[in-house]
Amino acid sequence: MDPLTGPGWTSSPPVGDALWIRVEEESAAAGVRRRVTALAERLGFAGERLGQVRLAATEAATNLAKHARQGEMLVRIVREGEAAALEFVCVDRGPGIADVAGSRLNGFSTSGTLGIGLGSIERLADRSGLHSLPGAGTVLFARFVRADDASAADGPPFAGLTRPIDGEDECGDAYAAHVADGTVYAMLCDGLGHGPLAARAAQEAVRAVRDAVLPARPAELLERVHRRLGPTRGGAVAVAAVDPAAGTVRFAGLGNIAGWIVGGGRRQGMISVPGIAGTHAKRFREDVYPLPPGGVVVLHSDGLTDRWDAAERPGLFQRPPLLIASVLLRDAGIRHDDRSVLAVTTSGGS
Known part of the structure; x- marks a missing residue:
């Protein structure tokens, strides 16, 4: 199905541009990596930048499986007029992160946090964000654009x-x-x-x-x-x-x-x-x-x-x-x- 986005508009990704994936076992990280790679290559990601996207998604999925409860990831292409970005969203229902600031430090790893540190994913992505409450769970997103789509890095409001x-x-x-x-x-x-x-x-x-x-x-x-x-x-x-x-x-x-x-x-x-x-x-x-x-x-x-x-x-x-x-x-x-x-x-x- 062709994307429905017209000039300047952003709309729901069509089937094939977005996929929800359950991530409850470490083996799921390989499936996430394959799907992220396929979407990124469709957008023209290659070389080192493609590797960065694969690394960030794989690490996020691995740590989701290790530490979270009822973990899922959404991987998708988002089109904004003529520009496009690759996004992934990690969602879980616990245990949450008590020290969100500490989770941004490389190597910081306790139950419910990202082992490579959120800081690493932040540096690999063009934009990212995290919201977490102890006992409620964590949501993490990361957004990636090609160098020639740099104006789309921040995304719309x-x-x-x-x-x-x-x-x-x-x-x-x-x-x-x-x-x-x-x-x-x-x-x-x-x-x-x-x-x-x-x-x-x-x-x-x-x-x-x-x-x-x-x-x-x-x-x-x-x-x-x-x-x-x-x-x-x-x-x-x-x-x-x-x-x-x-x-x-x-x-x-x-x-x-x-x-x-x-x-x-x-x-x-x-x-x-x-x-x-x-x-x-x-x-x-x-x-x-x-x-x-x-x-x-x-x-x-x-x-x-x-x-x-x-x-x-x-x-x-x-x-x-x-x-x-x-x-x-x-x-x-x-x-x-x-x-x-x-x-x-x-x-x-x-």
Whole structure:
């Protein structure tokens, strides 16, 4: 399947560009290395740089198997317009790292930490990040780009993750995001049901916003998606326009996509109206919400419970968007369903 990303847009990686791998035995590291190598070579990584990618992924997988509980890795290609990056994300559910600062030292190794030290992976990657709480688990990500794509090293101020329901290869959820004149446009669609037909609906939603002329109001984009989803089984859709300079979030939702603003010591929900894009939509409501300085906007499908608490994850919402999305997918993605989350940051978290 061809990537759905158009000029300037980032969207869900298609099947073949992203893979979740269970890492609970040391032998799994070889499989991670093969898959990372195949994706990196597709992007043109070679020589020493390819070796660095392989080393970082192998070490991360080996230590995940040795020290973590319920360890998994996501390896994927992320396309941002014409640029592309290779990312891997390590996720586990314990035991966590008590001394996160110490884990950045080469050779530091205790239960739950990376034996080569996070510092080594940080130096090999163009960007990386770690969030860990004792007893809760650890999330680590690393991002790699080719030398001629150096402008993409930091990544955009948003990140999304999708994961299909067990037993399906295609996820019925999809996202798309784009920065235009300082405003982040973010769309998340949960195609009705599961499998290829749900995925087709969600991917059509991505195409609809990708083809739109910006700037545009979220309600206009939502109505555009609704029209495009007519020939599909439809889905729940939400669109947000995050404008840090104005301190506002404009939001329009149809169906049960959850929208949240986290900041200023609180979490505020945004309102979606009942309906199914493509079939049942009586009206398209758009609301404007205040965006606190450094605030984070989170959209997620109903594959995640909305009972997560930002206060239980200290420091997380000042970190990069991929860390935020990964931790929420791990902790709140407990329902037997397709799962997706899209996080937009405004503070340039490190």
